[in-house]
Amino acid sequence: MNDYTPSEMMIVAAARALAGVRTVFVGVGLPNIACNLAQRTVAPDLELVYESGVYGARPARLPLSIGDPALITGALSVCSMADLFGLYLQGGRIDVAFLGGAQIDRYGNLNTTVIGDYAHPKVRLPGSGGACEIAIHARQVFIIMRLSRRSFVERLDFLTSPGHLGGSGERERLGMPGRGPQVVVTDKCVFRFDPGTGEMVLVSLHPGVRLEDVRAEMGWDPRVSPDLTETEPPTPEELRLLREELDPLGVYRS
Amino acid sequence: MKLTTMHDAIATYVHDGDTVAIEGFTACIGFAAAHEIIRQGRRDLVLCRMTPDLIYDQMVAAGCARKLVFSYLGNPGVGPLHAIRRAVEKGIPAPLELEEYSHFGMVARYIAGAYRLPFFPLRSYVGSDLPKVNPRIRFVESPYGDGPIAVVPPLNPDVAIIHAQRADVNGNTQLWGLLGAQKEAAFAARHVIVVVEEIVDEEVIRSDPNRTLIPGLIVDAVVHEPYGAHPSYVQGYYDRDNDFYLRWDEISRDEAATRAWLEEWVYGVRDRAEYVEKMGRETWERLKPAQAWSRPVNYG
Numbered sequence: 001m002n003d004y005t006p007s008e009m010m011i012v013a014a015a016r017a018l019a020g021v022r023t024v025f026v027g028v029g030l031p032n033i034a035c036n037l038a039q040r041t042v043a044p045d046l047e048l049v050y051e052s053g054v055y056g057a058r059p060a061r062l063p064l065s066i067g068d069p070a071l072i073t074g075a076l077s078v079c080s081m082a083d084l085f086g087l088y089l090q091g092g093r094i095d096v097a098f099l100g101g102a103q104i105d106r107y108g109n110l111n112t113t114v115i116g117d118y119a120h121p122k123v124r125l126p127g128s129g130g131a132c133e134i135a136i137h138a139r140q141v142f143i144i145m146r147l148s149r150r151s152f153v154e155r156l157d158f159l160t161s162p163g164h165l166g167g168s169g170e171r172e173r174l175g176m177p178g179r180g181p182q183v184v185v186t187d188k189c190v191f192r193f194d195p196g197t198g199e200m201v202l203v204s205l206h207p208g209v210r211l212e213d214v215r216a217e218m219g220w221d222p223r224v225s226p227d228l229t230e231t232e233p234p235t236p237e238e239l240r241l242l243r244e245e246l247d248p249l250g251v252y253r254s
Numbered sequence: 255m256k257l258t259t260m261h262d263a264i265a266t267y268v269h270d271g272d273t274v275a276i277e278g279f280t281a282c283i284g285f286a287a288a289h290e291i292i293r294q295g296r297r298d299l300v301l302c303r304m305t306p307d308l309i310y311d312q313m314v315a316a317g318c319a320r321k322l323v324f325s326y327l328g329n330p331g332v333g334p335l336h337a338i339r340r341a342v343e344k345g346i347p348a349p350l351e352l353e354e355y356s357h358f359g360m361v362a363r364y365i366a367g368a369y370r371l372p373f374f375p376l377r378s379y380v381g382s383d384l385p386k387v388n389p390r391i392r393f394v395e396s397p398y399g400d401g402p403i404a405v406v407p408p409l410n411p412d413v414a415i416i417h418a419q420r421a422d423v424n425g426n427t428q429l430w431g432l433l434g435a436q437k438e439a440a441f442a443a444r445h446v447i448v449v450v451e452e453i454v455d456e457e458v459i460r461s462d463p464n465r466t467l468i469p470g471l472i473v474d475a476v477v478h479e480p481y482g483a484h485p486s487y488v489q490g491y492y493d494r495d496n497d498f499y500l501r502w503d504e505i506s507r508d509e510a511a512t513r514a515w516l517e518e519w520v521y522g523v524r525d526r527a528e529y530v531e532k533m534g535r536e537t538w539e540r541l542k543p544a545q546a547w548s549r550p551v552n553y554g
Contacts, residue, residue, distance in 0.1 A: 028331055051357060052279050052432050064496055065330040067280020069487055072431050073546045076360075081279060081304075082434040083367060085358040090377055113354075118387050124339055126328035128356035129305075133378035162381030174380045175401055 004234050006187035007253050008168040008242060009206045011037060012099075012234040014144050014185040018043045024091070024096045025049050025134055026057075030064045030144045031098030033242070033252050036062070040241055047076070049094060052085045062247060075159050085130065089137045092177060096139035099131055099161060100145050106200050106220055108143060108163025108181030108193060110135065112158040118158060130158050135161035140182045147186035153219040164198030189214050190231060191222070198224060204231040256476045257423045257453065260374040260525060262474040266289045267413045267445045268299075275302040275364075275443060276309060280330065280432030281489060282417040283309050283451055286482035286526040297502040302411055304360045304435065306500050308485065311335040314350060315512045316520070321351040323409070332499055334511045336506040346509060352390055359406050361435050362545060367407035367442030373405040379406065414443035416468060417483045420452040421459075421493060425473025433491025440468045449477045451491050461524040461553070479537065481530045492541040 007030075014034035018024060019042035024213055026035045026048050036059075039046045048057040052140040058074025063070050072078055079087075088094060101110035102125050112131055141163070145151055163181045164171060171180050184191040184200060190208045191200040191229030202214060203225045211228075215221065234242075247253055258266075268274060268291055276284045291299075301310050302323040307330070313319055315337035322338070328334055341350035355363065358378050366374035373468045375394070385391040385404070391400040418438045421427040427448045429436065440446045448468060451477070459466060485495035485502075505511045523529045530538075 034256050036305070053434070054432075064494075065280055067279070067432055069431065069493055069543065071490055072489055073544070078430075080437060081357065081435050082438055085361055085376075089358075113383070118383075121343075124334070124342060125412065126326050126334075127354055128382075128384065129326035130357040131357040132356040132382050132384060133376070136378060136380060150270070159381070159383045165381050170381070176380060177377070177378075231343065 004239060005161050005253050006206065008234055009231065009240065010144065010185055010187045011242065011252065012238050013190055013231055015238070016042055016141065017183050017185065018046060018096060021046055021095050023047050023049055023094050025051070025094050025098065025138055026066070027098050027100065028063065031100070032063060033246055034144065035098070036246050037238065037241055041238065048089060051081070051084060051134070053079050053081050055079065055088065062251070066134055085133060089133060092137065094138045095171065096140045096142055097134045098142050098144060100143060101137060101160070103151055103156050104143065104151060104184070105143060105156050105163070107165060107167060108141070108184065108200060109156055109159050109165060110143070110161040110208045111158045113158040113160045115157050131161040135163065135180070136176045136178060138178045140179055143181055143184040145186055147182065147214065147217045149217050149219055152217065163245060164193065168196060168198035170198070188217065194223065201225050202228060204229045206231045207233050255423050256417035256425050256470070256473060256483050258475050258477060259292045260286060260449070260479060262478045263381040263447045263477050264294055267447055268296055269412070270296055271298045272412040272444035273300040273302060274413055274415070275409070275439045277303060277434055277436045277439040278417055278483070279304060279398070279432050279484065280438070280494070281432040281434070281487050282414045282429065282483050283307055284417040284482065285309055285484060285486065286479045287415045287447065287449055288313050289520045289526070289529070292318060292516065302409060304357055305330070305337060306335060307333070307501065308401050308410070311337040311502070311506060312516065312520070314338050314341050315347070315506070316516055317347045317426060319350060320348070321353065322326045323353045323355070325355045325357045328381060329503055336503070337512055340509065348522065353405065354384065355391065356384065359391065361438065362443050364435050364438035366406065367410040368438045371408060373407055375403045375405050378404050409442060411439065411443040413445040413447060415440045415447045415449065416440050417449045417488070418467070419450065420454045421448050421450045421487060422454055422456045422470070423476060424456070425468070425470035425476045426456065426459045426466055427468040427473065428459060428462065429467040430465060437467050440472060445474045446471050446472050447475045447477065449479050449482050451480055451488055453478045472536070479526050482526055484533070490543060492538065493543050495537070495541055
C-alpha cells in the first residue's frame with residue numbers, strides 16, 4: 001500500500017487542511033501544488049492569491065515562481081503590490097496563508113533571514129519577502145516544512161515572521177489581526193497548536209512513521225496529543241490528480 | 255520628445271554615488287539598463303529593489319554598488335544570489351552594506367516617497383527581529399489612540415528605471431501583467447528613465463488611458479529597447495528565460511566564471527541590440543509567449 005512518497009503525503013495533508021477555505025495566500029513550490037490540489041478536491045471555491053499582485057489565479061501549468069507569467073493569464077485580477085499588501089492582506093481579506101522557513105520553533109515562529117549572527121551570518125537566507133506581514137495578517141497560517149533537527153529548533157537564530165511568539169495571548173496583546181499558525185504539515189507528521197499555550201502539538205503520524213522517528217528529527221521534545229492518530233493516506237484520486245494533472249514531471253513528489 | 259539612446263539616458267541620469275531603483279517584480283526587470291550602467295563603470299551606487307534578483311547580482315559582481323536596500327534576497331525558485339553573498343561575506347569585489355525590509359515595508363517606503371510624506375504607517379514588524387537590525391523601521395504611537403504602529407521612512411531614488419511594454423515618445427507609459435511597485439517608485443524618484451519594447455503613437459496611449467501607469471509628466475528619458483528585460487519577461491512579448499536563471503546559479507558560484515560572463519555578455523557587446531543578436535534567434539523563438547488577447551472595451 002505504500003506506493004506514495006512522503007512528499008505526496010505532505011502535499012495531500014496540506015491540501016485537505018484547506019477544506020472550505022475561500023482565499024489562500026500561496027507560496028511557490030509545495031504550497032502551490034497543495035493549493036491547486038485543494039481547488040480540485042476539498043475547496044472548489046478557493047481563490048489563489050500571490051504576493052506578486054495576482055488574485056484568483058488559474059494557472060494552466062504549475063508556476064515556477066510567484067511571478068510566473070502563467071499566473072497572470074486568466075486571473076481574476078492583477079494589481080499593484082501596494083494594493084495586494086494594503087487592500088487584500090492588511091485589509092483582512094486573506095483566510096489562510098502558507099509559510100515555511102529554514103527554522104521554526106515550538107510556537108511556530110519562523111526564520112528566513114540568517115543562520116548564525118545577523119552581522120556575520122553562517123548562512124545568509126533570502127529574508128522576509130512578504131512573510132513578516134503575511135504572518136501577522138492572514139486569519140490563519142499553515143506551515144509546510146520537511147521535518148529535520150536543523151529546522152525544528154529550540155531557539156531561532158532570527159525571528160523573521162511571528163507565530164505565537166512566546167505563547168498564547170501574545171499576538172492579541174500586540175494587536176495582531178490574524179490568529180497565527182494553526183497547523184504544521186511535514187513529510188512525517190502533522191502538528192496543530194494548543195489554544196491554551198500556543199505550543200505545537202503532534203496530532204497525527206503519517207502511515208509507517210513512528211513517534212521516535214519524529215522525536216529524532218526535532219530540537220525539542222514535542223508535546224503529543226492524547227488523541228494521536230494516523231494520517232489518512234492519499235486516495236487514488238488525489239494521487240491521480242497530483243501525478244497526471246498537477247505535477248506530471250514529478251518535480252515536487254520526490 | 256524624450257526619446258534617446260540607452261547610452262545617453264544612463265550617461266545623463268545615473269551618476270556615481272546615486273540611489274537607483276530599477277523595479278519590476280519578476281517581470282519587466284531592466285537588465286539592458288543595468289548592463290549599460292556596468293559598461294559605463296558607475297561606482298558606489300545605492301541599489302534599491304524589493305528583489306535584487308540576478309540584475310543586482312550582476313551589478314554587485316561588476317563593482318557598481320556600495321549598498322543594497324531590499325526585502326527578498328534570492329534567485330527565485332533556484333537558490334541564493336552568489337555574487338551578493340560573496341560581497342557580503344568576503345567583500346569581493348567590494349564590501350556591500352545591507353538595509354533590509356519586508357515587501358510591504360519597501361512598498362510603503364516608495365509610497366511615502368511618492369506622496370512626499372515623512373513616513374508611512376503599516377501593520378507589520380510587531381514581534382519580528384527586523385526592527386532590531388534595521389533602526390530605520392520604527393514604531394510611533396497612533397495619535398488616535400490605537401496603540402503603536404510601525405513606520406518606515408520615504409525612499410526617494412535619484413533615478414528610477416522602469417521597463418514596460420510600450421510608451422509614446424513623450425514617456426506616457428503603458429504596462430500590464432505584474433505591476434510590482436513601479437508606479438510608486440517612479441513617482442518617488444527625482445528622475446525617471448522608461449525603457450520599452452515598443453514606441454507607439456500618442457493615439458494608441460489615448461485609446462486605453464486606464465493602462466497608462468506612468469505619465470510622461472514625470473519621465474525624463476524614453477529608451478526603445480526590444481528584449482531589454484531578458485532574462486526576465488515582458489507579458490505578451492517574451493517569456494521568462496528560466497534556463498538562464500538556472501544557469502546563472504552555476505556561473506555565479508565561481509568568481510572567475512562570473513567575471514568571464516560579464517566580459518562576454520556585458521563589456522563584450524556595444525549595446526542591447528548586439529546582445530539580442532548574439533543570443534540568437536533560437537532563444538527568442540523559445541521564449542515566444544502564447545496568444546491571450548484581452549477583449550476591447552468602449553471608452554466612448
